[in-house]
Amino acid sequence: xxxxxxxxxxxxxxxxxxxxxxxxxxxxxxxxxxxxxxxxxxxxxxxxxxxxxxxxxxxxxxxxxxxxxxxxxxxxxxxxxxxxxxxxxxxxxxxxxxxxxxxxxxxxxxxxxxxxxxxxxxxxxxxxxxxxxxxxxxxxxxxxxxxxxxxxxxxxxxxxxxxxxxxxxxxxxxxxxxxxxxxxxxxxxxxxxxxxxxxxxxxxxxxxxxxxxxxxxxxxxxxxxxxxxxxxxxxxxxxxxxxxxxx
Amino acid sequence: xxxxxxxxxxxxxxxxxxxxxxxxxxxxxxxxxxxxxxxxxxxxxxxxxxxxxxxxxxxxxxxxxxxxxxxxxxxxxxxxxxxxxxxxxxxxxxxxxxxxxxxxxxxxxxxxxxxxxxxxxxxxxxxxxxxxxxxxxxxxxxxxxxxxxxxxxxxxxxxxxxxxxxxxxxxxxxxxxxxxxxxxxxxxxxxxxxxxxxxxxxxxxxxxxxxxxxxxxxxxxxxxxxxxxxxxxxxxxxxxxxxxxxxxxxxxxxxxxxxxxxxxxxxxxxxxxxxxxxxxxxxxxxxxxxxxxxxxxxxxxxxxxxxxx
Numbered sequence: 001x002x003x004x005x006x007x008x009x010x011x012x013x014x015x016x017x018x019x020x021x022x023x024x025x026x027x028x029x030x031x032x033x034x035x036x037x038x039x040x041x042x043x044x045x046x047x048x049x050x051x052x053x054x055x056x057x058x059x060x061x062x063x064x065x066x067x068x069x070x071x072x073x074x075x076x077x078x079x080x081x082x083x084x085x086x087x088x089x090x091x092x093x094x095x096x097x098x099x100x101x102x103x104x105x106x107x108x109x110x111x112x113x114x115x116x117x118x119x120x121x122x123x124x125x126x127x128x129x130x131x132x133x134x135x136x137x138x139x140x141x142x143x144x145x146x147x148x149x150x151x152x153x154x155x156x157x158x159x160x161x162x163x164x165x166x167x168x169x170x171x172x173x174x175x176x177x178x179x180x181x182x183x184x185x186x187x188x189x190x191x192x193x194x195x196x197x198x199x200x201x202x203x204x205x206x207x208x209x210x211x212x213x214x215x216x217x218x219x220x221x222x223x224x225x226x227x228x229x230x231x232x233x234x235x236x237x238x239x240x241x242x243x244x245x246x247x
Numbered sequence: 248x249x250x251x252x253x254x255x256x257x258x259x260x261x262x263x264x265x266x267x268x269x270x271x272x273x274x275x276x277x278x279x280x281x282x283x284x285x286x287x288x289x290x291x292x293x294x295x296x297x298x299x300x301x302x303x304x305x306x307x308x309x310x311x312x313x314x315x316x317x318x319x320x321x322x323x324x325x326x327x328x329x330x331x332x333x334x335x336x337x338x339x340x341x342x343x344x345x346x347x348x349x350x351x352x353x354x355x356x357x358x359x360x361x362x363x364x365x366x367x368x369x370x371x372x373x374x375x376x377x378x379x380x381x382x383x384x385x386x387x388x389x390x391x392x393x394x395x396x397x398x399x400x401x402x403x404x405x406x407x408x409x410x411x412x413x414x415x416x417x418x419x420x421x422x423x424x425x426x427x428x429x430x431x432x433x434x435x436x437x438x439x440x441x442x443x444x445x446x447x448x449x450x451x452x453x454x455x456x457x458x459x460x461x462x463x464x465x466x467x468x469x470x471x472x473x474x475x476x477x478x479x480x481x482x483x484x485x486x487x488x489x490x491x492x493x494x495x496x497x498x499x500x501x502x503x504x505x506x507x508x509x510x511x512x513x514x515x516x517x518x519x520x521x522x523x524x525x526x527x528x529x530x531x532x533x534x535x536x537x538x539x540x541x542x543x544x545x546x547x548x549x550x551x552x553x554x555x556x
Contacts, residue, residue: 037452047453048452057449057452057453057454060452061454115540132533157492157499158493169498170501173502174509174512182519182520185523189526189527193527194534197537203541
């Protein structure tokens with residue numbers, strides 16, 4: 001058992017870690033620089049500090065565009081990378097490890113709420129990705145489609161006008177603005193609550209897990225947080241969970 | 248060359264004398280008007296402010312002018328009438344704009360002495376024609392937008408976002424005034440619609456590159472949008488939008504109408520709000536219950552959790 005605390009299990013490779021870092025850096029920049037435009041300050045006598053911080057409204061807009069392009073590029077890279085790995089068979093879709101939502105996720109939600117409320121003594125036993133992690137992951141796809149697309153339209157209106165039919169011009173830009181800012185708010189609220197609570201504020205995570213840098217977690221953490229992934233790896237590839245020096 | 252000297256001295260002397268007269272006259276007027284407080288009612292029933300803030304006046308763009316540069320005659324007032332008859336072109340102008348000036352139409356026409364091009368443009372604009380042709384009192388003339396001529400200050404070039412936003416509020420004095428909007432059948436809520444729009448939002452957060460009303464509609468020579476001379480007419484709009492949006496097309500420029508958003512963005516936004524609130528309720532209760540269970544397990548049922556592993 002003592003090995004569990006010291007043996008590090010590799011969960012995410014370098015590529016995924018880099019993609020995650022680009023994603024959150026660009027996300028934070030976009031959220032900060034975009035916030036001002038969603039809730040513009042009525043008083044102009046004093047420019048609010050969160051606009052001044054970026055060197056004024058104009059440079060905040062430029063930073064917003066650069067971060068937006070970085071985020072979209074990161075997303076495209078991620079999707080191409082996955083397609084390549086799936087296409088060449090280096091990665092296989094397995095119910096135990098996949099990020100794709102499965103029926104078990106629904107029962108996990110119910111089980112987890114029962115546990116929270118004290119109606120069940122059993123915590124749901126998670127696979128490689130919990131339902132919240134899956135939600136978090138696919139939210140990015142939703143956001144990328146809606147916020148990314150509307151953002152491009154708003155940044156290059158004279159180019160993207162050709163996509164829209166004549167009868168939509170009266171309201172399409174209005175709709176793009178609404179989609180962009182409201183979905184961004186949803187993303188910010190979601191990240192602030194779920195992600196910050198689960199990955200930063202929770203008792204055994206505070207202030208954060210080093211997983212995002214090393215890509216590793218101890219076998220003990222794996223058993224605790226993703227018991228079914230642990231069992232899956234034990235069956236398929238048990239060397240990954242053992243101390244290489246002792247075996 | 249030597250012969251020129253006395254002539255030059257004479258000229259300098261004359262200029263100094265003239266300006267000292269103007270100064271003396273201004274000083275004399277201000278002796279009373281800078282300390283007088285309150286308002287008086289004229290014979291015609293207009294209520295006018297009699298106080299002139301000497302400090303603000305002297306710092307204004309017109310601070311070097313004498314009072315009588317504009318206030319050439321006083322027909323109905325307690326003062327001794329200065330000067331004699333007014334020029335014909337001024338009295339012509341006075342007759343055209345007199346309904347705008349409650350007190351001293353001659354002074355109002357005197358703007359034309361220095362700003363004749365702009366004055367002409369205004370009288371030909373939709374604002375000016377409302378005064379001259381339709382004889383309405385509420386067509387905008389100089390002071391309606393620029394405020395008191397005594398206190399006009401220098402702007403900066405290029406204008407700051409705050410100055411541009413002030414223009415929007417200036418236009419809003421009439422275009423956001425319920426009575427006037429109704430009387431002239433204006434598009435309602437244009438000011439609010441503009442401020443909610445990208446251009447208005449950008450100005451609000453201090454982006455001076457965003458356009459205010461006058462950047463698209465024109466200022467002194469403003470015309471109704473369906474007048475082909477207006478920069479936002481269908482004939483000219485591509486060019487106007489193209490100043491900032493190169494590649495603008497006829498299709499692109501129909502986007503901004505300042506009319507209320509149609510049903511699709513409206514209900515789209517409502518749907519998104521419902522979605523956001525729904526997700527918020529789910530995740531907030533999730534986080535709250537998770538925290539509750541965490542505290543319960545860690546402090547109230549210490550050790551129990553590990554037992555089943």
